[in-house]
Amino acid sequence: MGNITAQTLKGFRDFLPRESGKRQYVQNLLKQVFESFGFEPLETPALEYEEILLGKYGDEGDKLMYRFTDQGGRRVALRYDQTVPLARVVAQYQNQLPIPFKRYQIQPVWRAENPQRGRFREFLQCDIDTVGLNSPLSDAEVIACTIKSLETLGFKNFKAIINDRTIFSDLVNNAIFKDYNLFSIIRIVDKLNKIGYEEVIDELTEKITSGDESSATSILCTLEDSKPTQNLKDIFKALEEELGISKEKYEFSPTLARGLDYYTGLIFEVEIEGYTAGSVGGGGRYDNLIGLFSKQTVPAVGFAFGFDRLIEVMDQLGLFPADLTTSQVLVTIFSKDLEQKSAEVASCLRSNNINTELWLDPQSKLDKQLKYANQKGIPFVVIIGPNEVQENKVTLKDLKNKSQQTISLDEAIQKLTL
Amino acid sequence: MGNITAQTLKGFRDFLPRESGKRQYVQNLLKQVFESFGFEPLETPALEYEEILLGKYGDEGDKLMYRFTDQGGRRVALRYDQTVPLARVVAQYQNQLPIPFKRYQIQPVWRAENPQRGRFREFLQCDIDTVGLNSPLSDAEVIACTIKSLETLGFKNFKAIINDRTIFSDLVNNAIFKDYNLFSIIRIVDKLNKIGYEEVIDELTEKITSGDESSATSILCTLEDSKPTQNLKDIFKALEEELGISKEKYEFSPTLARGLDYYTGLIFEVEIEGYTAGSVGGGGRYDNLIGLFSKQTVPAVGFAFGFDRLIEVMDQLGLFPADLTTSQVLVTIFSKDLEQKSAEVASCLRSNNINTELWLDPQSKLDKQLKYANQKGIPFVVIIGPNEVQENKVTLKDLKNKSQQTISLDEAIQKLTL
Incomplete structure (x- = not known):
């Protein structure tokens, strides 16, 4: 071929x-x-x-x-x-x-x-x-x-x-x-x-x-x-x-x-x-x-x-909305043993009517995942590392403003549905 | 041809x-x-x-x-x-x-x-x-x-x-x-x-x-x-x-x-x-x-x-909603001189996000208009005759239950958006 x-x-x-x-x-x-x-x-x-x-x-x-x-x-x-x-x-x-x-x-x-x-x-x-x-x-x-x-x-x-x-x-x-x-x-x-x-x-x-x-x-x-x-x-x-x-x-x-x-x-x-x-x-x-x-x-x-x-x-x-890309947020996977945590958060966001993409490869470096979100124009990224798990929080990264907050999942949902 | x-x-x-x-x-x-x-x-x-x-x-x-x-x-x-x-x-x-x-x-x-x-x-x-x-x-x-x-x-x-x-x-x-x-x-x-x-x-x-x-x-x-x-x-x-x-x-x-x-x-x-x-x-x-x-x-x-x-x-x-037909209501035209009244009501319903079809021919008999609504499966019909105009009301006809009420436009809007 x-x-x-x-x-x-x-x-x-x-x-x-x-x-x-x-x-x-x-x-x-x-x-x-x-x-x-x-x-x-x-x-x-x-x-x-x-x-x-x-x-x-x-x-x-x-x-x-x-x-x-x-x-x-x-x-x-x-x-x-x-x-x-x-x-x-x-x-x-x-x-x-x-x-x-x-x-x-x-x-x-x-x-x-x-x-x-x-x-x-x-x-x-x-x-x-x-x-x-x-x-x-x-x-x-x-x-x-x-x-x-x-x-x-x-x-x-x-x-x-x-x-x-x-x-x-x-x-x-x-x-x-x-x-x-x-x-x-x-x-x-x-x-x-x-x-x-x-x-x-x-x-x-x-x-x-x-x-x-x-x-x-x-x-x-x-x-x-x-x-x-x-x-x-x-x-x-x-x-x-x-x-x-x-x-x-x-x-x-x-x-x-x-x-x-x-x-x-x-x-x-x-x-x-x-x-x-x-x-x-x-x-x-x-x-x-x-x-x-x-x-x-x-x-x-x-x-x-x-x-x-x-x-x-x-x-x-300029009549098209800025974020016509279909996903509002990418939930990253910090490591193989935290895959489950990330998947649960993604399911939860989805059930709150937030279009959510879950990263699908637990072997990937975080850098690669952020690059992917940027390439697709996904405005927000959620990171759940060991610290976040311990505090029962998530880190919500705003890729446009280049800012991030570590907040509860409920707060993240609120920010994402604004 | x-x-x-x-x-x-x-x-x-x-x-x-x-x-x-x-x-x-x-x-x-x-x-x-x-x-x-x-x-x-x-x-x-x-x-x-x-x-x-x-x-x-x-x-x-x-x-x-x-x-x-x-x-x-x-x-x-x-x-x-x-x-x-x-x-x-x-x-x-x-x-x-x-x-x-x-x-x-x-x-x-x-x-x-x-x-x-x-x-x-x-x-x-x-x-x-x-x-x-x-x-x-x-x-x-x-x-x-x-x-x-x-x-x-x-x-x-x-x-x-x-x-x-x-x-x-x-x-x-x-x-x-x-x-x-x-x-x-x-x-x-x-x-x-x-x-x-x-x-x-x-x-x-x-x-x-x-x-x-x-x-x-x-x-x-x-x-x-x-x-x-x-x-x-x-x-x-x-x-x-x-x-x-x-x-x-x-x-x-x-x-x-x-x-x-x-x-x-x-x-x-x-x-x-x-x-x-x-x-x-x-x-x-x-x-x-x-x-x-x-x-x-x-x-x-x-x-x-x-x-x-x-x-x-x-x-x-039976998984399709009963009223997949796109119009929720047909606004009929009682007579040529009441065409304007009907058109205004239709515009008003539409601006309340009700999919509304306005009958387009002021020469038609009401019978023909009701038949059309039935044929298309439009569930409701609005009639505005001389009495309705005088009382500042509309008659809302439910074609399925074969019932009708003469009510204010606001009440009709409420019933249609239920």
């Missing part, structure tokens, strides 16, 4: 305990918020029949999808997103699912993208969707749940940027712009934040208005001058007056476009102040997608967090 | 909210126990280079493994278990991992097995392992953590059945049995619980002792008469005197064999009283596997829960 290199595939990642701990922390908090709004968990298989996924994400999607023939000769594909599987679930279990069907789903998806900073071939998606209902209140709830999620993760200065896709469709219903391609306009305006006003005008001029810069400017001005639709007014009212969301937390932005074609009404994104590398998530209403495998139209509204980006921003903003 | 059948692949499963909720419940409790012992989370990719996995699970494994060529022409394979990826991680990050490396891992694996009752092509594995250490205390800790896990899940009548693989190797070191194949004996004795004493004697007679039944009987008797090794005595001492595990919770069983070849010392399984369909998990010491991709031997001990079987037994024993 010596000639096999221990390596991961390009674009795939191991998450060692510290990173995995962060991911679990975020997932647990998000699940709590999602469930507090009545969203329930759904899990779908990693592999689907290829025909279920193929052609649902455009040519690019078909190209990036991991597809192969299984042992039984079936064409299969790895999950590419969580929305098409949701559409399949809604069709497959239509007689047993409650309507509205409010589900969250947090599972990995796979895309053979060209790996680059912040883009991976295996990444976690984190979606909430309300299926089977079209009401301003259901739209507002998804926005409210998103805002509460970010607050729960510790974000302070952020905003939900909100628009209505019908503002774009109204644009091309306008006689002046009727010859232009709606989705091309959307895809260019979507880059406004990334490439800026002038570049967008250039692109609109070149690709949409056939060199006519004044028409391009006119498109952008018309968008910028748009007022909130009645639908948006109803959503804003529900947000503020019914769901208790402060006006500071959201903003109407008539040039917000969202790249995906399938939105039919509300669209929104989240912007974190000081973080310009893009949105940590987006969503909206899409009434024509979930019915994909059914014979009827199924309205839906949802939001997806960019999980990796969320972790990245939280790291930058 | 009408001609695409909404279906999952054979052997693959969707988990709708109720089932997914059970899975999350079990995972959350297990993680808590694992972390209380200092095991930390590890995640590895679903896809690995084929050469990392190939040949590690025998011919059968190579046959059942999902393997294909990716877009970049690389041969890749889907995770088949979590032990070989752990071996890769230990080699790949050898300079940054603490020793011992205590990790847990809960991820799906994929095997193209012939689907049958309780056997799936995608299933969750749930492992704890302590890598880099060989001490009776580390063995005992894995057993103790397993026992605590089962207690935390609510199991009462269960036992860890414990043996030492060296009892089998000592057997073939015995002059009488020296010509017999160790692993063939192990694989036959492993079936003792499934097929019974006489069948095992028959198989031993036929396959091992070339028709000599008295030798076959002698093998089994020698095993049955074996006493615990010194190693096991040390482990039992650590369990009872150091880790506080009651003697009733474990048992020496010299005929326990465990099918896998790679164990080198301790082996153990968990037996649930009244559940005869097999063990809910097993483990042991395996000192020659984790070094697979390193140039040195890396000792390890671990345990894996059979996650699906665990869920099945918990279902049978």
